[in-house]
Structure formats: C-alpha cells, structure tokens
Amino acid sequence: MPVARRVVITGQGAISALGVGVEANLKAMRNGECGISALEFRDVERLMVRIGGQIKPYDETRFFDRQQLVFYDKFTQLALISAAEAMQESGLEITEQLAPRSGVILGTSGGGLQTQDENFRKVYEEGKNRVHPFVVPRLMNNAAVGHVSMRYHITGPSYTVSTACASSNHAMGQAFQLIRAGGLDVALTGGSESMLSFGGIKAWEGLRVMSRDGCRPFCATRNGMVQGEGAAVFVFEEYQHARARGAPILAEVVGFAMTADAGDIVTPDQQGAASAMQGAMNDAGLNPxxxxxxxxxxxxxxxxxxxxxxxxxxxxGDHARKLRLSSTKSMHGHLIGGTGAVELLACIMALREGVVAPTIGHKQADPECDLNIVPNVAQQLDTQYVLSNSFAFGGLNAVLALAKAP
Amino acid sequence: MVQVKDKVIDILAQQAMLDPGDIAPDASLESLGVDSLGLVEIVFAIEEEFDIQIPFNANEPDAKEFDISSVGSIVSAIEALVAGG
Structure with missing residues (x-):
C-alpha cells in the first residue's frame, strides 16, 4: 500500500486592515489591535453603517503599474499581493515539470464588486453610454485566480470557490483534498475580498445585521457584524515534495469537512456547524x-x-470549557469570502508560537457564550491541533483541522 | 396620523398574510406569525412608504429607539419618526 500523502503549508501571505504582510497582521493579532475604522469611499455619507476593516493607507500604484491595474479589481490586487509574499517565503519555483501539478484555488464572494459598483454608477447614475472595455475581465469572480496562475505560470487545476462567508475555507479544503488525493502536488490557496463600496455596504445594511459601533463577538453587548477587506494566500504542498526541496514547513493540514444545513438561507443551524467540526476531526483521526x-x-x-x-x-462536551476559542473578526472585520484565509494566520500562529489571538472589544460576559473566548488579550497555549470554522449564509459550513509542522 | 397608522397596519397585514381588520393594536409580531426576516422586510416597506430611516438592528430587537413589542408600539414609533422627519 502506498504511503498516505500528507499536506503541509510552506508559505503564507496576507493583507488586511491589520496591515500589509503576514508579520504586520500577526503583530496586530498578538497585541489585540483593532483595524476597524471610519469607512472612506464615495457616497459613504449616504450609509447608516460607516465603519469597516478598510486597508489604510492603500496605494495600488505601489504594487502594480498602469497596464496591470487596467485588469485588476481590488480583490485581484489583494490576492496577487498575498500570493507574492507566500511564494517568496515558500521559495517554490514552478518549473515546467511542476506547472501542470500545481493549481490556484481561491475563495471570494463578491469578486470584482467594486468594478461593478463603479461601472453601474457610470451607466445608471451618470447616464454614460460607454464603459471601459475590460469591465468584464475585471469583475469576474475568477479574475484573481486567472491572474495568479498567469503570474506564476501554474497550469494545473485552478478555479474560484464562492460560498459566501465560507468561500476561503471551502477553497483551502479543496486544495488540501486535491493534494492528498494525488491530483496536485502544490496549490496556491486562500481567498480575497473587497466589498467596501457604497453598493456593497448598502446591500448588507438592508439585512439589519451590521453594527454601527464595532465587532464584539461573544460579548453580551454585541450588536452585529462589521465588514472588512483583504486577502490571504498560502502555499499548500505535498509533504515529501516540500521535504525534498528543503522548504520551510509552517504547519500541516490534517482534516477538512463541509456540510449544508438544508435549513434557512441566513439563520445558522447548530447541527450543521457541529457536523462540520466533528467531520473535520474524523477526517484527521482526532478526538475532541x-x-x-x-x-x-x-x-x-x-x-x-x-x-x-x-x-x-x-x-x-466537557472539553469545550478547556479549549481556547477566539474570533479575530473583532480586529480585521468580516472579510466574507476572504475571511477563513486571513483567520488561518491565527491558527498557524497558535501552532507555531503558542500564542492564541484574542477576541477584542469584549466588555461584558454573555451567559450564552460562557467559554474561554480569549477576551481582549492574547493567551499562551502549547497545542498540537487547532480548528478553523466558517459558517456561511446559505447554510454552508466548512471546517479545517491543522497540526504543528511534522 | 390616522393615515400613518392605517398604512403601517396594511404593511404588517400584507407580510402576515392577514386582513388589516385582523391586526389588533396589542398583537405582537410573533403572534402574527412574523419572523425576523419578515420584520426586516416590514422595516424596509415602511421606510419606502414614508421615506424615513428606521434605526432598527436585528441584533438589538429590544432597543428603545425603535420599540417593536406590539403593533401599537410600532405605529407610535413610526408616527414619531414621520412627524420628526
């Protein structure tokens, strides 16, 4: 019987309201810094919700030239910035031989929503009868994947996964499964999102689930979500492949599960979430x-x-009171289709550094959320295994299990 | 203000799939069979009808700024917003 294929993470890259680059993001997570601030974009004064995890300052010309920017919506820019950092850390070279064994699998929910927003404004509000010729290749949900594959000449299985708030976890889970099953040796995976525009927030505002003053998960005073933008991209690699080239190994991906509530389009279901967590542990051969x-x-x-x-x-069960649980959305906001990717940074940090990122903004305990939610200040914890939860609108759940580097 | 009251009740009745005559002032939304998503639609319909902004957050259904405990309290809150707007 052939030896089971294992999947390790050999590079990571990120950009969010917490900063440009992994180290800036980890530093903010260790220190419990908040990246949520007053939103800045056209027509923001017409919104009721005016806060978000916006990347500030952000100057796209620092990263890309004009010829590139013509094709890059912001969600593509953020994916490319993160992919470059991940590739550099990994030291991976996509040779002619490796190219068809490599893939790009990224999550996004809104895709090129800013491009849509800007161009709908031009034709509807400003009455223009002409838009830029590259609106379609900018706004399409798979634009980021296409550009990352072109940048690194990756020619194997590549696609976008769009499952709202679980997009990134579904994408990374698929990358994990493809490598484990032998369909790929290497994947650039994670997710990207940039919905912070008038139309993007206006749509969310309508659901009446957004907070106007801050994101305080598990706090008795919590009053809704706060949206963020950003991306994180990881190099997932077959273990022997990584070892053979002496790659840095940050962590191992050991399990993944996905479930559907088949219940309500927006209200989450306890059983669907529970089944996904249990499934990820079963896949990894772990106990609670x-x-x-x-x-x-x-x-x-x-x-x-x-x-x-x-x-x-x-x-x-009883172990729920012993484990640590935190929501880093309190710091970077909810990145929707990119959120699981940025949150994986916190999982890898816990495994590598023994530092659990806090849930900041905590003011008052909620009897219904009476677990160790790591309030306000990071905690030290030496642990071998962690889980990352994503539960999306649509009732679609995706949970990853990670282990310390082998 | 009779007009405001009638229009609000029409909107509630439509969402609850009831006759406006069956919407009692002391009825709760729950007793009318309106769930949280139905309430979000009601808030939207009322905002559109009167061109006002209602400070409603589904995470804070008990917030004092917009009392939704009964049909009567909703009507009063909307009357105040329309008068103040």
Whole structure:
C-alpha cells in the first residue's frame, strides 16, 4: 500500500486592515489591535453603517503599474499581493515539470464588486453610454485566480470557490483534498475580498445585521457584524515534495469537512456547524480532547455566536470549557469570502508560537457564550491541533483541522 | 396620523398574510406569525412608504429607539419618526 500523502503549508501571505504582510497582521493579532475604522469611499455619507476593516493607507500604484491595474479589481490586487509574499517565503519555483501539478484555488464572494459598483454608477447614475472595455475581465469572480496562475505560470487545476462567508475555507479544503488525493502536488490557496463600496455596504445594511459601533463577538453587548477587506494566500504542498526541496514547513493540514444545513438561507443551524467540526476531526483521526484552539466564525451577530457556542458544546462536551476559542473578526472585520484565509494566520500562529489571538472589544460576559473566548488579550497555549470554522449564509459550513509542522 | 397608522397596519397585514381588520393594536409580531426576516422586510416597506430611516438592528430587537413589542408600539414609533422627519 502506498504511503498516505500528507499536506503541509510552506508559505503564507496576507493583507488586511491589520496591515500589509503576514508579520504586520500577526503583530496586530498578538497585541489585540483593532483595524476597524471610519469607512472612506464615495457616497459613504449616504450609509447608516460607516465603519469597516478598510486597508489604510492603500496605494495600488505601489504594487502594480498602469497596464496591470487596467485588469485588476481590488480583490485581484489583494490576492496577487498575498500570493507574492507566500511564494517568496515558500521559495517554490514552478518549473515546467511542476506547472501542470500545481493549481490556484481561491475563495471570494463578491469578486470584482467594486468594478461593478463603479461601472453601474457610470451607466445608471451618470447616464454614460460607454464603459471601459475590460469591465468584464475585471469583475469576474475568477479574475484573481486567472491572474495568479498567469503570474506564476501554474497550469494545473485552478478555479474560484464562492460560498459566501465560507468561500476561503471551502477553497483551502479543496486544495488540501486535491493534494492528498494525488491530483496536485502544490496549490496556491486562500481567498480575497473587497466589498467596501457604497453598493456593497448598502446591500448588507438592508439585512439589519451590521453594527454601527464595532465587532464584539461573544460579548453580551454585541450588536452585529462589521465588514472588512483583504486577502490571504498560502502555499499548500505535498509533504515529501516540500521535504525534498528543503522548504520551510509552517504547519500541516490534517482534516477538512463541509456540510449544508438544508435549513434557512441566513439563520445558522447548530447541527450543521457541529457536523462540520466533528467531520473535520474524523477526517484527521482526532478526538475532541486533542483540539487546543478553535478560530471561531464569531461574526458578532446575536444568532451566529449563540449557535456556534452551542455547537461547540455539543461536539466537545466537557472539553469545550478547556479549549481556547477566539474570533479575530473583532480586529480585521468580516472579510466574507476572504475571511477563513486571513483567520488561518491565527491558527498557524497558535501552532507555531503558542500564542492564541484574542477576541477584542469584549466588555461584558454573555451567559450564552460562557467559554474561554480569549477576551481582549492574547493567551499562551502549547497545542498540537487547532480548528478553523466558517459558517456561511446559505447554510454552508466548512471546517479545517491543522497540526504543528511534522 | 390616522393615515400613518392605517398604512403601517396594511404593511404588517400584507407580510402576515392577514386582513388589516385582523391586526389588533396589542398583537405582537410573533403572534402574527412574523419572523425576523419578515420584520426586516416590514422595516424596509415602511421606510419606502414614508421615506424615513428606521434605526432598527436585528441584533438589538429590544432597543428603545425603535420599540417593536406590539403593533401599537410600532405605529407610535413610526408616527414619531414621520412627524420628526
């Protein structure tokens, strides 16, 4: 019987409201810094919700030239910036031989939403009868994947996964499964999102689930989610392949599961979330007591946080009170289709450094969320295994299990 | 203000799939069979009808600034917003 293929992470790159680059993001997570601030874009004064995890300052010309920017919506720019950092750390060279064994699998929900927003404004509000010829290749949801594949000449299985708030976790889970099954040796995977525009926030505002003053997951005073933007991209690589080339190994991906609630289009379901967490542990051959930290979905809405805690208690029993649980959305906001990717940084940090990122903004305990949510200040924890939860609108759930580097 | 009251009740009745005559002032939204998403649609319909902004957050259904405990309290809150707007 052939030896089972294992999947390791050999590079990471990120950009969010917490900073440009992985180190800036990790520093903010260690220190419990908040990246949420007053939104700055056209027509913001017509919104009720005016805060978000916006990348400031952001100057795209620092990263790209004019010829490139013609084709890059911001969600593509953020993916390319993150991919470059991940590739550099990994030291991976996509040779002619490796190219067809490599893939790009990224999550996004809104895709080129800013491009759509700007161009709808031109034709509808400003009455223009002409838009830039490259609107379509900019706005399409797979633009980021296309440009990353072109940049590194990656010619194997590459596609975009779009499952709202679980997009990144579904994308990374698929990359993991493809490598483990032998369909790929290497994948650039993660996700990207940039919905911070008038139309993007106006649509979310209508659901009445957004906070106007801050993201406080698991806090009794929480009053909704706060949107963020950004991206994170990782190099997932087959273990022997990584070892043979002496690559840095940051962590191992050991399990993945996805479930559908088949219940409600927006209200989360305890059983769907519980089944996904249990499934990820089953896939990895782990027991509940093995898990030291869970990076929660933790959006800061009343219903999500209450349901997630109940699901964790259901799956982990007594161990639920021993493990650490935090939502870094309190710092970078909810990156929707990119959120699981940026949150994986916190998972890898817990495994490598023994530092669990906090849930900041915590003011008052909620009896319904009575677990160790790592309030306000990071905690030290030496753990072998962690989980990362993503539970999306549509009732679509995706949970990853990671282990310390072998 | 009779007009405001009638219009709000029409909107509630439509969402609850009931006759406006069956919407009692002391009825709660729950008793009318309106769930949280139905409420979000009601808030939108009322905002559109009167061109006002209602400070409603589904995470804070008990917030004092917009009391949704009964049909009567909703009507009063909308009357105040329309008068103040």
């Amino acid at each position: 007591a093995d898990i030291g930290y869970i990076n929660a979905h933790g959006t800061g809405t009343k219903v999500n946080d209450r349901t997630e805690i109940a699901a964790i208690k259901q799956v982990f």
